[in-house]
Amino acid sequence: MSPDKKPQTMKPLTAADKLGIYLPATPEEFRNSPLTRAQLDELRANPPQWLQDLHRDGPFPRDVTARKLGISNSGLGRAGVEDAMTSAQIAALVADPPEWLIAERKNYVAVQAEAERVKIKDAERRAATNRPRKNW
Template identity: 65%
Template structure:
């Protein structure tokens, strides 16, 4: 007989990343426990109130902030944005964009355009 298998668990930081939340803003009981895959699936399927509030209002982790602002994570670092931002702060930045945000969004748009050009070129070459 084989021993009973132990359920796979992950650190709270990994679970927070998978849930798209900023770990320091999560409740202490979430931060201090390991999360099983079953618990993560349950949190995803039926998020508790604290999780829904964090996802909606923030503070958001850097990758989510970058996505909402339309810039790269590197762009945030270049601008000196190290802290997590709330949805209200992001909305304020988008309403009246500072110079760094305009520059970083233009850079991001140029990168996307170049990637599209290269992809189209490669597709054309593949057809030949």
């Protein structure tokens, strides 16, 4: 690699996604400038206070919120949850789950169980077709 090559950069949205943080909650300097891979690695290795606070308290992006609630991203949409949630909001929902959260958790467990059943069935089917055949 020649020394005058420019390092590859990523948009702030991509960097926020890789860090698992909600972009609108980041400092303006993070939102307005592209990051290099080296800068991203540095943020992961030595997170500044604002990044530590976001990882601990949120607000969290939709996928992180869904994972913390034990439901799918689609479940959040069906429930009408459009805003990012903080740790306190998630804890309040978990402590006293509304009906929609209970139903979405049951649905999520059923979908996961079905996915596992299909995975096992496919593995069995592949194993059956890979058996050695007799040459008559």
